[in-house]
Amino acid sequence: MRLSTVILPIHRWAEGQKIWQRAEELGFHAAYTYDHLAWRSFRDGLWFGAVPALTAAATATERIRLGTLVTSVKPCSPIAA
Numbered sequence: 001m002r003l004s005t006v007i008l009p010i011h012r013w014a015e016g017q018k019i020w021q022r023a024e025e026l027g028f029h030a031a032y033t034y035d036h037l038a039w040r041s042f043r044d045g046l047w048f049g050a051v052p053a054l055t056a057a058a059t060a061t062e063r064i065r066l067g068t069l070v071t072s073v074k075p076c077s078p079i080a081a
Contacts, residue, residue, distance in 0.1 A: 002029035006069055009033050009048040013056055020057040023064060030065035031057065035072050 005028045023031045035050035054066050
């Protein structure tokens with residue numbers, strides 16, 4: 001059986017790095033994060049982007065699979081303001 005985990009992007013990297021590495025040390029098959037602008041009780045706190053968080057996690061881990069659990073489609077104007 002393969003187990004995966006979710007790591008919310010709410011930690012500054014000094015702490016976040018340890019969390020991603022610990023997930024790998026514990027033998028999780030994969031670790032996912034959310035790509036939301038805010039989420040529930042974390043609405044007023046820190047919330048970092050999923051892609052930068054996964055990029056940083058990739059530099060700190062070796063074997064664990066990484067990905068987004070949910071990826072938001074964020075509307076943006078094609079016209080630069």
